[in-house]
Amino acid sequence: MNEDEQLRERFRGVGFAGEPPMASTAADDLARGRRHLRRRRAAALSGGVVGMVAVAAGVALALPGGGPAGDEDLPVAGGSAAETSAPPATTPTEPTATPSEMPGGFSLTRQLLRETAAEHFDPAGDHLNNDANSLHGGGFENAVNVGTKLGWTVPGEDGEGLVQVGVTAPGYVDAGEYAVENFIVDFGCDLPEHCTEQTVPGTGETVLVAPPNPDMHLQFAVSYERADGSMVGVAVYDLFGNNSLAPVSEVEITLEQAFAFVTDADLRVDPDEAAGGYDAFLGPEATAECAVSGETTATADADAKLREACEQAEDSTDDGASEEPSDKPTTGE
Known part of the structure; x- marks a missing residue:
């Protein structure tokens, strides 16, 4: 047939x-x-x-089996167009943030701080978080102090520790009467006498070492003054109070590793960013505006750190230097 x-x-x-x-x-x-x-x-x-x-x-x-159609109309063969399934859409993977995409200013310097910390403290990449988005610091118009806070996790634990790192531009120590005190207060030396001088083995260089402070969750901290008048610091805490309620059992960083970090000659404020002075704290994408003529203004888009940078810029322009050392406590938050 x-x-x-x-x-x-x-x-x-x-x-x-x-x-x-x-x-x-x-x-x-x-x-x-x-x-x-x-x-x-x-x-x-x-x-x-x-x-x-x-x-x-x-x-x-x-042709439904050749039987009667009943009360429903039967569709004619091929009456509906054949539909070809479209390939499933794939969600693009978000790229890792580049320094230029970091919020705030000094993104290149913060990225270098993070990379140097990873090199000395966590070369296997098991503990330090991957970003350096936080920005803190201060200093003076022509000698800035740039820092960031890095989370530290321990596999199998819920808590988070903190590694705070910072570096200044050359000439920082001579930019103001209390420049050194304003820097080391962020690295365990709320008072200079609370820290001790130690010699870096094999170099003859001396550093300031802050001892453990359980009340602050501080394991230790190290500050170092270089020959060019810049400073470098690192503070190690077992609790990152901004991110966690639970400390980690230990942030496994030794004093020797901290000495190697602060004396790393490649760690510095990026020269182009340093040339921008306080304006660089705001970053190219920030909309905060600093009026150093006596009034500090900041839009809703600027965060507290940016407003603080504006205020410090105003103070340093009016007075030329800080009048007294900062009395803010050093914490793991």
Whole structure:
């Protein structure tokens, strides 16, 4: 039996509710069936496997077992267009933030601080977080102090520790009467006598070392004054109070590693960023504005750190130097 005879036999058994079995209707159905069959063949030749599946689906839909249709209208074979499934959309992976995308200013310096900390404290990459988005510091118009806070986690523990690091521009120690005190207060020396001088083995260089302070979750801290008048510091805490309520069992950083960090000759404030002075604290994307003529203004887009930078810029411009050392406590937050 050829294809025309097969179609004729199948259409003969199809019932159309509410319509008389007219010869013209059967002939029309047969003609439509032939046309659709030819279109499906063409689709199969041009569309490959997808076209063949569409033909099979159309035949099954048009010929439901050869029985009566009941009260529902039967769709004609191939009456609906075959739909080809679109490939699933893939969600693009978010790129790692580059220094230029970090909020606030001194992004290159903060990234260098993070990379240097990882090199000396966590070369395997098991503990330090991957960003240096926090920005803190101060200093003077032509001798800034730039720092960031890095989280430290321990596998299997819920808490988070803190590694606070900072570096100043050259000439910082001579930029103001209390420049050194203003720097070391962030690194465990709330009072100079609370720290002790120690010699870096094999170098003859001396550093200030802050002892453990359990009340502040401080394990230790180190500050170092370089020959060019810049300073470098690191403070190690077992609790990052801004991020966690639980401390880690220990931040496994030794004094020797801290000595190597603060004496790393490649660690410095980026020269281009240092040339921008206090304006660089705001960053190119910030909308805060500092009016050093006596009024400090900041838009809603500027955070507290930016406003603080504006205030410090105003103070340093009016007075030329800080009048007294900062009395803010050093904490793990």
